[in-house]
Amino acid sequence: xxxxxxxxxxxxxxxxxxxxxxxxxxxxxxxxxxxxxxxxxxxxxxxxxxxxxxxxxxxxxxxxxxxxxxxxxxxxxxxxxxxxxxxxxxxxxxxxxxxxxxxxxxxxxxxxxxxxxxxxxxxxxxxxxxxxxxxxxxxxxxxxxxxxxxxxxxxxxxxxxxxxxxxxxxxxxxxxxxxxxxxxxxxxxxxxxxxxxxxxxxxxxxxxxxxxxxxxxxxxxxxxxxxxxxxxxxxxxxxxxxxxxxxxxxxxxxxxxxxxxxxxxxxxxxxxxxxxxxxxxxxxxxxxxxxxxxxxxxxxxxxxxxxxxxxxxxxxxxxxxxxxxxxxxxxxxxxxxxxxxxxxxxxxxxxxxxxxxxxxxxxxxxxxxxxxxxxxxxxxxxxxxxxxx
Amino acid sequence: xxxxxxxxxxxxxxxxxxxxxxxxxxxxxxxxxxxxxxxxxxxxxxxxxxxxxxxxxxxxxxxxxxxxxxxxxxxxxxxxxxxxxxxxxxxxxxxxxxxxxxxxxxxxxxxxxxxxxxxxxxxxxxxxxxxxxxxxxxxxxxxxxxxxxxxxxxxxxxxxxxxxxxxxxxxxxxxxxxxxxxxxxxxxxxxxxxxxxxxxxxxxxxxxxxxxxxxxxx
Numbered sequence: 001x002x003x004x005x006x007x008x009x010x011x012x013x014x015x016x017x018x019x020x021x022x023x024x025x026x027x028x029x030x031x032x033x034x035x036x037x038x039x040x041x042x043x044x045x046x047x048x049x050x051x052x053x054x055x056x057x058x059x060x061x062x063x064x065x066x067x068x069x070x071x072x073x074x075x076x077x078x079x080x081x082x083x084x085x086x087x088x089x090x091x092x093x094x095x096x097x098x099x100x101x102x103x104x105x106x107x108x109x110x111x112x113x114x115x116x117x118x119x120x121x122x123x124x125x126x127x128x129x130x131x132x133x134x135x136x137x138x139x140x141x142x143x144x145x146x147x148x149x150x151x152x153x154x155x156x157x158x159x160x161x162x163x164x165x166x167x168x169x170x171x172x173x174x175x176x177x178x179x180x181x182x183x184x185x186x187x188x189x190x191x192x193x194x195x196x197x198x199x200x201x202x203x204x205x206x207x208x209x210x211x212x213x214x215x216x217x218x219x220x221x222x223x224x225x226x227x228x229x230x231x232x233x234x235x236x237x238x239x240x241x242x243x244x245x246x247x248x249x250x251x252x253x254x255x256x257x258x259x260x261x262x263x264x265x266x267x268x269x270x271x272x273x274x275x276x277x278x279x280x281x282x283x284x285x286x287x288x289x290x291x292x293x294x295x296x297x298x299x300x301x302x303x304x305x306x307x308x309x310x311x312x313x314x315x316x317x318x319x320x321x322x323x324x325x326x327x328x329x330x331x332x333x334x335x336x337x338x339x340x341x342x343x344x345x346x347x348x349x350x351x352x353x354x355x356x357x358x359x360x361x362x363x364x365x366x367x368x369x370x371x372x373x374x375x376x377x378x379x380x381x382x383x384x385x386x387x388x389x
Numbered sequence: 390x391x392x393x394x395x396x397x398x399x400x401x402x403x404x405x406x407x408x409x410x411x412x413x414x415x416x417x418x419x420x421x422x423x424x425x426x427x428x429x430x431x432x433x434x435x436x437x438x439x440x441x442x443x444x445x446x447x448x449x450x451x452x453x454x455x456x457x458x459x460x461x462x463x464x465x466x467x468x469x470x471x472x473x474x475x476x477x478x479x480x481x482x483x484x485x486x487x488x489x490x491x492x493x494x495x496x497x498x499x500x501x502x503x504x505x506x507x508x509x510x511x512x513x514x515x516x517x518x519x520x521x522x523x524x525x526x527x528x529x530x531x532x533x534x535x536x537x538x539x540x541x542x543x544x545x546x547x548x549x550x551x552x553x554x555x556x557x558x559x560x561x562x563x564x565x566x567x568x569x570x571x572x573x574x575x576x577x578x579x580x581x582x583x584x585x586x587x588x589x590x591x592x593x594x595x596x597x598x599x600x601x602x603x604x605x606x607x
Contacts, residue, residue: 006495006496006498008491008494008495008496008498009495009496012495015484015488019483019484282479283481286475286479286481286492287492288440288464289438289440289467289473289475289479290467290468290473290492290493290540291464291465291467291468291469291471291493291496291544292464292468292493292495292496293460293461293464293465293496294460294461294464295461296464296495296496381460383440383441383442384440384441385435385440385441386441388440388475388479
């Protein structure tokens with residue numbers, strides 16, 4: 001390849017781009033924006049998909065939530081024991097979580113009792129490097145900012161059900177980047193949680209169940225339904241379906257972006273394919289008359305298209321990475337994950353998707369190069385005499 | 390050296406440009422093809438340069454059957470043998486004089502020093518050395534003509550073809566061009582000029598004037 005590279009033709013191609021500067025700048029900016037938009041959408045999309053798959057795979061086989069008259073209720077330890085007594089149940093754990101309504105700010109503070117949510121909360125704590133001691137709490141950055149707005153910098157006063165105050169010192173801030181941006185989250189010990197919400201030691205928010213034999217999940221769920229006829233029993237695979245449904249709905253939006261981007265892109269391609277301008281045509285004819293072979297003309301055209309499209313691809317991808325990983329996909333991610341979204345209260349960890357980069361590359365650079373080369377090839381293979389007339 | 394055997398050329402809609410033309414040119418000859426516009430003289434130049442193919446007949450240059458060569462080899466033949474001066478110069482206005490002159494050499498991947506040497510040689514020969522870096526669009530008609538001739542000579546071709554070279558020049562500039570042609574003739578180049586400019590018909594160094602009328606030699 002090295003001995004085939006002709007630096008003079010490359011320089012000539014670069015000069016051609018500069019000669020039609022405004023036209024090429026317009027194409028370059030349009031291509032860059034299309035690549036950036038598509039890449040950002042694909043990066044976000046694959047991160048979300050990755051997140052819900054990971055979350056579901058870490059989830060217990062069955063989650064039981066108590067309901068009465070279709071209203072949420074807590075379970076008690078006796079009920080937990082009944083679950084444990086079912087044959088085939090490997091383990092059953094009571095979880096403790098909820099939300100505190102911060103009236104002054106008209107905002108909800110999501111609270112997780114740490115010892116009950118081992119995998120998730122420990123993951124957050126590992127990133128924070130903070131020990132949660134006794135009656136203290138750890139906040140997400142967003143929760144911290146919210147409390148600071150109301151001058152709670154070192155502690156916060158929770159108003160308990162009986163109207164009394166419970167002052168809780170702030171021990172640390174969660175370091176997880178995604179959590180920081182996304183939610184008002186508080187981690188605390190279960191004793192403190194129970195005190196604030198006036199829950200006795202036997203109350204739990206829901207029950208997570210692990211089954212010894214995966215093939216028996218449906219059977220165990222049936223048993224649970226018999227024991228708790230009014231409870232909501234969510235299977236792991238059902239949760240996946242809920243996530244997927246929610247995600248697929250958002251994918252409609254993604255699809256729209258995709259279609260609009262490619263519609264715009266193919267207008268450019270169509271314009272290119274519909275032929276070269278009379279000025280370009282004449283230039284190709286002159287070059288042929290001066291002894292350029294068809295392959296010399298095409299090589300110069302290749303460099304011209306490569307410089308423009310690859311430049312736009314690299315810049316577009318860089319902008320998309322910057323937008324997704326530095327600015328956490330502001331706006332686009334909010335559209336993907338609305339406030340009511342099942343995934344809204346999870347930490348989205350962004351991982352660069354090489355497959356997405358390759359896909360966008362294949363959809364942008366080669367089509368543009370072909371769209372530039374094909375009409376030039378048509379002209380270059382016509383009699384130079386005819387082309388120059 | 391150059392032979393046109395029974396050449397006929399038809400363009401679209403059966404427009405006949407040449408009709409059974411037989412013509413030969415010797416090495417180092419200066420020949421003027423004389424005729425009105427549309428007589429077919431430019432077509433003869435295009436056939437010799439391999440810019441178009443005859444509908445019938447053969448073009449032979451140094452025993453090579455030009456009209457039968459594939460496009461790739463015709464380009465190589467042109468690159469090595471032909472220098473073409475077009476009627477409207479066919480320069481690229483937004484490029485400098487030097488860049489225009491270098492165009493025929495770009496695919497050859499010569500060394501930078503060699504390119505520079507050739508540019509210096511032709512720009513000095515055709516007296517445009519001081520305009521080397523100027524953009525062609527800023528040059529006068531006469532200067533552009535000199536750039537076109539310099540470009541056609543940068544590959545040291547054996548054959549120089551000029552199509553109505555003085556059509557856009559006044560008499561003074563036309564005489565300047567004629568002086569340049571005489572200089573090239575002295576270097577034993579084969580020169581074929583298609584023109585209807587009477588200035589060329591009685592020049593002492595012109596070997597032959599060929600009359601062409603409605604696609605035939607008369």
